[in-house]
Each structure stands twice: as C-alpha cells, then as structure tokens.
Amino acid sequence: MRHQEAGCFNDLPAHVWPRNAKREEDGSVSIAGVKLTDIAAEYGTPVMVVDEEDFRSRCRDMAQAYLEPKNVHYASKAFLTTRIARWVNEEGLSLDVASENELLIALAADFPAERITVHGNNKSESFLRTCVTRGVGHVVVDSHQELDTLNRIAGEEGVAQDVFIRVKPGVEAHTHEFIATSHEDQKFGLSLVSGSAFRAVQTAHNAENLKLTGLHCHVGSQVFDAEGFKLAASRVLGLYAKIYRELGLQLDYLDLGGGYGIAYTVDEQPLDVQAVAKDLLRAVEDAAGELGITPPTVIVEPGRAIAGPAAVTVYSVGTVKDVHVTDDATRRYIAVDGGMSDNIRTALYGAEYDARVVNRLTEGVPHATRLVGSHCESGDILINNALWPDDIAPGDLISLAATGAYCYSMASNYNCFGRPAVVSVKEGTVTPMVRRETVEDILARESL
Amino acid sequence: MRHQEAGCFNDLPAHVWPRNAKREEDGSVSIAGVKLTDIAAEYGTPVMVVDEEDFRSRCRDMAQAYLEPKNVHYASKAFLTTRIARWVNEEGLSLDVASENELLIALAADFPAERITVHGNNKSESFLRTCVTRGVGHVVVDSHQELDTLNRIAGEEGVAQDVFIRVKPGVEAHTHEFIATSHEDQKFGLSLVSGSAFRAVQTAHNAENLKLTGLHCHVGSQVFDAEGFKLAASRVLGLYAKIYRELGLQLDYLDLGGGYGIAYTVDEQPLDVQAVAKDLLRAVEDAAGELGITPPTVIVEPGRAIAGPAAVTVYSVGTVKDVHVTDDATRRYIAVDGGMSDNIRTALYGAEYDARVVNRLTEGVPHATRLVGSHCESGDILINNALWPDDIAPGDLISLAATGAYCYSMASNYNCFGRPAVVSVKEGTVTPMVRRETVEDILARESL
Structure with missing residues (x-):
C-alpha cells in the first residue's frame, strides 16, 4: 500500500502528471492554464483532458534523442484521433498503424502516407x-x-x-x-x-x-x-x-x-x-x-511514452462507503462515475495509477482507500490500494494521471456506458476532441 | 491442453453450442437452419449470431424453475439490445439494469418499467x-x-x-x-x-x-x-x-x-x-x-445463463504460422479477424472457449494450436491451448461458442477496430440486430 501523507496528497508529482499541470492558489488543479473544475462543469465527467504541449514536447524530446523526427514513429494504438495524428504530423514524426482503420484515420487527418509504417x-x-x-x-x-x-x-x-x-x-x-x-x-x-x-x-x-x-x-x-x-x-x-x-x-x-x-x-x-x-x-x-x-x-x-503522461481522466466522486475488512479495520470505497469501461488497465494488467483530488486541497488523515468505478462487477477497480485523506466526499473531483495511453483506445460500452468526452488544452484554451457518447449513439447501430 | 481427436473436432457439443446448432450434410454448421457460411458471406466477419429460440428457451427454463417468469430477472449487463429486451419482455421475465443507459435502452424497447429492477x-x-x-x-x-x-x-x-x-x-x-x-x-x-x-x-x-x-x-x-x-x-x-x-x-x-x-x-x-x-x-x-x-x-x-450459450462468434482465418517453442516442438498460431476488441474475456479472466471450423469438416491430425486475434498486442489471444486438426487454413471460418454474454457488452474499438455485426436467427431466417461499426462511426464523434 502506498503511503501518502495528507499534505503530500495535494502535490502533483511532475514525473507523473502532464508537464503543464499545476495546483492553483484556490487549491484546484489546472492543466495548461485551464482549471479541471471548469472543464468538468462544461463537459461533464468522466472527461479526458489532453495537454497538447505536453504531447508535442514529448514528440520533440524523442525526435531530438533519435536524431531526426521521422525516425520516431508514434504508435497510434496507444491513442489515435485525427487531431492526435495532426499533432504527430506537425512535429514531423512518422506514424505506426496496426489496422486498416488506424491507417484510414491517419489518412483522414492528411497524414503523409510515406511517413506511415504498417x-x-x-x-x-x-x-x-x-x-x-x-x-x-x-x-x-x-x-x-x-x-x-x-x-x-x-x-x-x-x-x-x-x-x-x-x-x-x-x-x-x-x-x-x-x-x-x-x-x-x-x-x-x-x-x-x-x-x-x-x-x-x-x-x-x-x-x-x-x-x-x-x-x-x-x-x-x-x-x-x-x-x-x-x-x-x-x-x-x-x-x-x-x-x-x-x-x-x-x-x-x-x-x-x-x-x-x-x-x-x-x-x-x-x-x-x-x-x-x-x-x-x-x-x-x-x-x-x-x-x-x-x-x-x-x-x-513510442506510443505510451508520448501519449500516456499527456492526459488525465477527471471523475466525480459519488458513493463513499466504509467496508469492514477485519474486526478492527475498515477500507473506504470511493466510487466514481466511470470505471472499467473507460480504463480497463487496472483489471486487465493490474496497472497502478496516481490520483489526486483536483477541485480543492484535501486535509484529512490517511485512510486505507480503494477507488472503484460504477460498473456492475466487483472487479471494477481503478486503484486497488491507496492511503488517502479521509475528507474526500461526494461531489469532489478525482483525476487519474497518465491515462493518455490504452485507456480511451480500449474503452468499451460496458453496462451501456457512453465513452467519456475528450478535450485538449493549450495556453488557457479548451478544444473538444471527441464528444461524449450518448445512449442515442449506442442505439444508432441497432436494427429496430 | 485439451485433446480433441480429429473426428471429434467436427462435433458440436450440445451443452456448449446453441440448441439449434447443427452440422449439416455438406460439413458446414447451421444455426436455426441458417448456415454460418451464408451469414459470413452476407454480413462479413467477425459476426455474432444469436439463436433466438435458444435464448427464449433458456428464459422459459428459468421461468419454469422459479415458478413464475417475473421471478426471473434477466441481467442486461450480459448482453442488451432493444431486441433482446423485447424477447425478455415477451417471455414475461423481469429485467435487471445496472446503469441509466441500460434502463433507457430497456424503456426504448417498451419494457414495462414495473418489471425492471435497478x-x-x-x-x-x-x-x-x-x-x-x-x-x-x-x-x-x-x-x-x-x-x-x-x-x-x-x-x-x-x-x-x-x-x-x-x-x-x-x-x-x-x-x-x-x-x-x-x-x-x-x-x-x-x-x-x-x-x-x-x-x-x-x-x-x-x-x-x-x-x-x-x-x-x-x-x-x-x-x-x-x-x-x-x-x-x-x-x-x-x-x-x-x-x-x-x-x-x-x-x-x-x-x-x-x-x-x-x-x-x-x-x-x-x-x-x-x-x-x-x-x-x-x-x-x-x-x-x-x-x-x-x-x-x-x-x-441470470444473465450469462440465458445469453451466453445462445450466441456464437464467427471469424475468418487469416494468417497461419508455426512457431518453434522448443527445439523439437512447434505451436501453430491461427489468427482470425477479430480478437480482444470483440472478446476480452480470455485476456481479462483467463476464459476458455470451445471453437470449431464451421465451413467444412476437418480431417487433419491434432496439432498444438493457439487461436489469436489481429490486435497489436501479444496478449491478444482467444484460445490459449488447443489440440486442433492441422488442416485449418486461411479462408476457413472458425466459430467460438458461448460468446453471448460479456463479449459484445464489453467490446471496444481497440486498434480502431469496428465492433462486429450482430444478427439473430430463427427458423431459417436471419435478422440483423446491430450493424457492423465502421470507421465513419468511430470518426463521427470527433470534433474536427
């Protein structure tokens, strides 16, 4: 179990969080100058927030390390939208695709075919x-x-x-x-x-x-x-x-x-x-x-190494429940409004994540906590073991860092959940990237 | 490793396959009188085929066992479309939903709200x-x-x-x-x-x-x-x-x-x-x-017990490759045109499946085989260990049985794969249930 002191829980470890993430004076967290609370208010939760400059800067770091941008092939399977493909292209990198649809999406974004490896x-x-x-x-x-x-x-x-x-x-x-x-x-x-x-x-x-x-x-x-x-x-x-x-x-x-x-x-x-x-x-x-x-x-x-740290997923806290695990110990279950449909990595790979409350500073004392989703499955866990402040309450916003790779790309409609909205942020501006999936979207392919 | 004699491999174990599955005289497999080869030709692969009468008969078995149909609540998380909800309703069962969208889909199918448990x-x-x-x-x-x-x-x-x-x-x-x-x-x-x-x-x-x-x-x-x-x-x-x-x-x-x-x-x-x-x-x-x-x-x-055995997934065989696993043993890797995007259960739960060639009889001798998907991930496995006839070749159709529960409902767009088409079959007739997802569907929610 990872021990996090109450004070430390307000930190945003720079090697895990997007390069432009910042704890603001009012205690909330912003990325590239945009408060996650504002994004949650406008786009709802769960929402994925991609730090454009973080993504691009990691492209440039890789390009510099491997002598020329075109020697670095971004692995689209980690996370691909047409906007992502455009960023990769603008940074001069090449692109790996691993399916016909990944290729078609790259081409739809006018990615030069000669810089695509299949x-x-x-x-x-x-x-x-x-x-x-x-x-x-x-x-x-x-x-x-x-x-x-x-x-x-x-x-x-x-x-x-x-x-x-x-x-x-x-x-x-x-x-x-x-x-x-x-x-x-x-x-x-x-x-x-x-x-x-x-x-x-x-x-x-x-x-x-x-x-x-x-x-x-x-x-x-x-x-x-x-x-x-x-x-x-x-x-x-x-x-x-x-x-x-x-x-x-x-x-x-x-x-x-x-x-x-x-x-x-x-x-x-x-x-x-x-x-x-x-x-x-x-x-x-x-x-x-x-x-x-x-x-x-x-x-x-690189796929994960470029896309992974560039994005966070913002959830709203719903149910908070203390569960007796031994006669004299409880575990707090904090449930958020997403889960294994938008992030299967914990269930599939035993992945671990860093998460923080992003709407305010927390002040509670450390308490054994498990972060779970809203799916009808007991394995629907986002963070298995954490020591988190005990003042996290319904209505708080929690973000998982480093969710840019293999989260959105592996997202499902389990329990008929619509997939989250995705936005990118840059220099104080939010730009929608993918709109939230609705029940109408899910029904649209049905033959009635 | 499960040993399957070459001859046995043409059987369709009745306790695993849909109740109306049958090996036809020409060697192909039909469900409810419709050949899977015909469905594959018309709808492409991968395609999920749901045996309507199998599904309904399992509803009736449960209703009889638990005295009244309404005492049996079909768990929609296993597999829900409006047509599935209509079948459940027509059989008089109640319905469990575990999300607002599952509820909305049931109501869109005119499922009586008073028979819904949340x-x-x-x-x-x-x-x-x-x-x-x-x-x-x-x-x-x-x-x-x-x-x-x-x-x-x-x-x-x-x-x-x-x-x-x-x-x-x-x-x-x-x-x-x-x-x-x-x-x-x-x-x-x-x-x-x-x-x-x-x-x-x-x-x-x-x-x-x-x-x-x-x-x-x-x-x-x-x-x-x-x-x-x-x-x-x-x-x-x-x-x-x-x-x-x-x-x-x-x-x-x-x-x-x-x-x-x-x-x-x-x-x-x-x-x-x-x-x-x-x-x-x-x-x-x-x-x-x-x-x-x-x-x-x-x-x-029950969710799985009704939906699970009612459906099969039909794939086309693409690449067949023999891999040296020791100096004197090879494993045959048979790759099909789906994988962990349409069936995550093998990767997620270590699930096992029964699969058969459904376009013809096989005659080869048993060979250590692994059935894999087309995703860019080495864990993209559908069946880990099998002893299958060695005459399975590109172009053959392979079906996994008992894929009705937790396959479609947990399907993703990993590698930007579109999700399979789903059809139902009854008394010799095929009815489309969900059309195949296209790259246009995937792009439709993007903000360009």
Missing part, C-alpha cells in the same frame, strides 16, 4: 491493398504468408512496396531483467534462431514487387533502460551482417519498436529518453563497426 | 430520478448514502419507491467451494455481520418515501450447484427473521442474484437449473419455516 500479425487482403494503393512508407511483414500476399498485391497494383521484416530477437523483458531466449512463443515476428527470419529476408529480397529496407523487432512494454534494446539490436545486427555477407544487401533501417516506460506512480521513474537513446545509438554503431557493416538508421516506436 | 453501487442523482419518475419496480439500494438520496428524490417526485437492500451475505465462491466469511472486502452491499445491513433496513423502513419489500444478495459468478445460494439464503433469512421480530415487517422478496454457471468447454457441465431451483426453493421454505416467517418469493438474476 504493423499487424494478420493483415487482410483489403488492408494490404489499401497500404499499397495509398503508398504507405513501410509495411512490416509478419509472416511468410504475408510476404507472398503482399508481393502479389503490389504486383497487381504495379508498385514496388517498401517492407521491413518483423524478427523475433529472442529477447524477453522479464520484469526488470532481459532474458535472451532462443524461442519466443508469441504471435508476432519470425524467428532469428530457427532461420525463419533469414528465409523471409531471402524471399523479400527475391520478390519482384517488394523492396526490403529494414528489420523490425520489439522487446516488450514498460522498459526502463537501454539493456533490452541493446541486446535485441546486437542480435538483429548479426542478421544484418549475414544478409550483407550472403546477399550483398545493405539494409537502411533498424526498427527497435516501442516499450519506453513511463511513471504511473510517484515511486516509478520514467525511462530517461536522452540517455537511453545515446547509449543505444552508440551500441548500434559499435556493433555495426565490429560486424563490418554500415550502421542502419535506428527507428523507434 | 442495480448499481454508484447511482447518480440523475439515474435515481429517472428510476423514480419512470416508475421502475425496484431499486436495489447499495449504500446508506443512496437511501438518503433516493428518499429525498422520491419525496420530491411524490412517489413511494419500492426498494430492496443489497446485503453482503458473507458467502464467497472460491473455485468450487463456498466459504462463509464474516467480512467481504468489495464494493457492493451492506454487511450482515457488522449490523450495517440491519441499520439500512431500519432507515428504509422509517423513510417516508421508500417502501422496503426485499433484500438482495449475490454469491459470485459461474456457480455450478445450489450450495452457495443456499448458504447465502440461510444467512440472509436470519435477517428476515430479525426484521420480523424487531420491526414487525414481513418482506415479500428474496433476490438471490445471478451466477448460474454455463459450460464454455466440452469438459464443463452447466448448472442444472431445474435441480438447483428445486433444491434452493425447498431450502428457503425450510429455513423460513424454522425461523417462523412466511417464505419470501425467490428472485434470481
């Missing part, structure tokens, strides 16, 4: 054809079957499609250690060790309508140092050397995927982007030098 | 007012705070609102055993043991605008015998006796909640509804007799 373990014929005809930069091929299909489609459309091959590097993130394994029992990629990846490279190299320009690998999620990336890079670079030796082919890009860790709680420290990048780029250069190949351009795919 | 740990003022003004049958009150709010609102609206109190019976389902505990560390209900439930009864009894007519308790999910229900009933009936002795009040109803187990896999056996009901009703009668009170009418709240 992922997916099971891309349909229709999806691949859209990739080819719309001219996406790279398709990351995930199977031998896809190589054949994509080569055929590219041929039919008269295009030479740029591709990467997704390789299983045999490196797995195990909590905070990276394990080199020879086998990886998961759906993505082609095995280095078994030779499957090299066979795919040969196929791609020989395919009439494909142009192989790089390899892709991914080590995991919420990674906090360079070790896993370096280990994966060194293994995959071995394949670059073999490709150069045996096929005479020099690949331009090495896509090391995502997984850049962020701080969800005050105890965590986000990955140091500049230091990791420096360490990683030097390691790639050194390894390439030892192998006698030209170092490929390193590409990274 | 749940929720955190009902908003607006929700409670809608309950009162629309005249719902019962509000199941979950906190002292709610008693006060509801009494005030009922007074403002000039209504005497019928209520149940939700009680923590101190009975917990632990896998297949029921444990009597004195404390229950969860958000729902008021404790029997601490006296909190009795205090709420007194408050409700004395409240000017509330009429207390019953108590509610819930023991868990996927329960397979009467023991847990009987244990909970005997504990709660103790409170009925105390209420009778101390307040002279005879409560009409005992709502024992849901949790009726269904078979997801061939190895499981569904709860025997008739036998459990008989056992449970007799136990309630006996316990009431011993306590010297008139036995209350037993109410139950």
